[in-house]
Amino acid sequence: MVHRIFVLLAALSCCFCCGTLAIENKDQHLRELPCPPAEDIQPCVCTVIDSSTYDIGMDCSSVTTNDQLASIFSKDFPYNDFFSLVIDNNYDLTTIRPGDLGQKTFQEIYISYGSLITLEYRVFSSSYDTLTYLDIRYTNLDYFPFHELSLFTQLKYLHFENNQFHGSPSLSSSTLRLLHLNGNPIEGFELNVLPLLEEIWLQSTELTYLDPGTFTELLNLDYIHLAYNGLQVLEAGTINLQTSHNTVHLYNNDLTSIAEGALVGLKGGTLDVQNNQLTEVAEAVFRPLMDDGVDVYASGNPLDCGCEIAWLVTSDTYMSQLDSDASCTSGQLVSELDPDMFAVIC
Known part of the structure; x- marks a missing residue:
């Protein structure tokens, strides 16, 4: 009797193993x-x-x-x-x-x-x-x-x-x-x-030059990456974005001049012009951008910090939108300039 039970259990065990193997093979086949x-x-x-x-x-x-x-x-x-x-x-x-x-x-x-x-x-x-x-x-x-x-x-x-x-x-x-x-x-x-x-x-x-109108007809464009090129100037009408919270990277170029109207439509976005050859944060160019909530990164440029920068340093709002590492040709940080002095002499 014990022998018959052992044989039955062995048979059931074998069937179970065979069934499991069949299921595994089926699953493998399906995969x-x-x-x-x-x-x-x-x-x-x-x-x-x-x-x-x-x-x-x-x-x-x-x-x-x-x-x-x-x-x-x-x-x-x-x-x-x-x-x-x-x-x-x-x-x-x-x-x-x-x-x-x-x-x-x-x-x-x-x-x-x-x-x-x-x-x-x-x-x-x-x-x-x-x-x-x-x-x-x-x-x-x-x-x-x-x-x-x-x-x-x-x-x-x-x-x-x-x-x-x-x-x-x-x-x-x-x-x-x-x-x-x-x-x-x-x-x-x-x-x-x-x-x-x-x-x-x-x-x-x-790239060393962008034709005016290059980025003006693309209604959904919100990210432009132009870093590490040889761009020297941006002419009016080069970039006109229609989206909000957009980003334009122009760092590590050779920019000496950005024309008024060259950068339009960067509402609530970011403009990175670090490590170029800009000598000023021109009011006609950057003030409209900052009025639209744009954050500007301008460190690594040889900025002349005369009265042309007064519009920027006398405004807490604008200064909060400029990166803290932007500096004058003297090495002094723009953030360390005395706004009262500019208010008096400019």
Whole structure:
């Protein structure tokens, strides 16, 4: 009798183990199902990014040739719609050709730290209606078909930091919200039609001049980053923002002059002109900004602290909107100047 009970328990235990293993295998199968078989896509790796939505991502960082990439994406997959494509630290691919990604679609594409030079026209054509985020940084990319931007109907973020774009790219998109071109040696740019653009990053791009009207028709723009360039003057009509609580970074340029009307519409925002060559906080330029609640950062400029600065130092309100490190050519902090003296002699 005891023996029969032991056998029964052993059998039940075995069934339980088998059932548990079957459930685990089923769960594993469900997790892997959206991805193609691993052996079909080597050396690419497919991952289920979000099990609740079955979003899947492809990491093809280890591919060595275009033909290998094309062969992988030409195969029949269980699903052709991917959430993301990643190619990171790849120094074998110098170009990506039309057809290399087959008919697969992506919502986000990340290519970084490699030898990529060229993205040919229509290379992402299958993703015209799905791509929202295109991020290609720290490569040798010197050609991208910018005229193709308008064909992407969902693209919101274009991040091209530290590549090798030259010239003056012409940009047109009815959906783009963020444009990031930091670290490219461009000579200029044309923001033809970017009605939804909110942020633009142009740090360290070797810009020396901005045409009047450059930032005046972008009704949603509230963040401009132009630091570490060679800008010397800002002419009237260069920047006119329509949003509130916006930010303009102009620090570490060579600005010697900002014309009246060069900066308009920075309501309740921030203007950073630190480390330039400005000799005055000109009343005609800065007073209207401060009247609109703008905080001004001006340290690192050789300011002449004569009567031309009296409007500023005699107002507690304006002084509270100036950074505490702003100083005169003598080294004295503007915040330490005696307002009573300026009230008497000026």
